[in-house]
Amino acid sequence: MNLTKYKRVLIKLSGEALAGSDGFGINRCVIDNIVSQIVELHRANVQICILAGGGNFWRGRIDPSMDRTTADHMGMLATVINCLALQDALERAGTQTRVQTAITIASVAEPYIRRKASNHLEEGRIVIFGCGTGNPYFTTDTAAVLKAAEMCVDVLLLAKNVDGIYSADPKKDKKARKFDQITYDELLKLNLKAMDQTAATLCIENNIRTLAFGLNEPNSIIRAITEEKFGTILQVKFD
Numbered sequence: 146m147n148l149t150k151y152k153r154v155l156i157k158l159s160g161e162a163l164a165g166s167d168g169f170g171i172n173r174c175v176i177d178n179i180v181s182q183i184v185e186l187h188r189a190n191v192q193i194c195i196l197a198g199g200g201n202f203w204r205g206r207i208d209p210s211m212d213r214t215t216a217d218h219m220g221m222l223a224t225v226i227n228c229l230a231l232q233d234a235l236e237r238a239g240t241q242t243r244v245q246t247a248i249t250i251a252s253v254a255e256p257y258i259r260r261k262a263s264n265h266l267e268e269g270r271i272v273i274f275g276c277g278t279g280n281p282y283f284t285t286d287t288a289a290v291l292k293a294a295e296m297c298v299d300v301l302l303l304a305k306n307v308d309g310i311y312s313a314d315p316k317k318d319k320k321a322r323k324f325d326q327i328t329y330d331e332l333l334k335l336n337l338k339a340m341d342q343t344a345a346t347l348c349i350e351n352n353i354r355t356l357a358f359g360l361n362e363p364n365s366i367i368r369a370i371t372e373e374k375f376g377t378i379l380q381v382k383f384d
Contacts, residue, residue, distance in 0.1 A: 153299055154193055154301075155195070155302065156195045157286065157304060161200045161305075162305055163179075163227055163230075165361070176230060177234065180231070180234045180238050182365075187240055191370070194274065195228075195271065195273045196274040196289045197224050199221070199225075200220075202226055218281065220277075221279070225244075225253070228273045228275035229244065229253065242273060243273070246279075247279030254275065262274075284341050286341055290348055290355075301354070301356070302370070304366065308323070309359070312335070327378075327379055328383065329345045329380075339357055354379070357377045358375060358376025
């Protein structure tokens with residue numbers, strides 16, 4: 146497998162995608178499929194970090210009266226469940242991992258330290274990030290972009306439950322058009338919800354290349370790295 150164009154990647158896994166067809170919790174078939182692909186990439190000497198969302202366990206507030214900060218902290222804790230599930234599955238597959246969290250949970254994970262995370266990657270370990278940015282009011286997409294910038298990755302892989310970025314929600318609008326590529330400025334101008342504005346702005350400021358794709362596509366993670374045309378590419382500008 147020729148993967149020389151990418152030495153280091155960050156895979157952002159949405160919680161909803163981890164739930165698969167179940168709609169809630171962790172779908173074992175989905176986890177096994179993810180792990181088998183990540184292990185194959187890891188054996189091809191790609192340095193891999195993962196950031197997990199938590200929407201399969203907790204998404205937003207139960208009701209509008211709930212304190213936003215409390216709700217967001219609950220969402221951060223939900224991501225840790227996914228991180229530990231991924232760690233367990235990866236290590237059972239024979240791959241060394243480390244979980245680092247933006248909120249200190251010393252008994253189950255390391256605190257996030259950039260230099261330590263980078264060293265883990267250089268030593269051949271897969272690093273899994275939990276708790277988003279550690280701050281309320283920020284999405285895990287924003288956390289993924291932040292970690293992509295800090296880890297100096299070659300590409301951010303945005304694995305979602307749709308196969309790319311569309312002009313509208315393809316589940317609601319059958320006329321929605323899929324983009325093969327789009328700039329962040331266009332994404333913001335069209336007010337597309339594939340990535341929040343804070344995350345898109347961070348991508349612009351740090352010139353981060355993103356590939357958005359559907360996790361349920363066959364061999365999607367491997368194809369996102371190896372195929373020229375797959376999902377939707379987001380960049381600051383195109384030649």
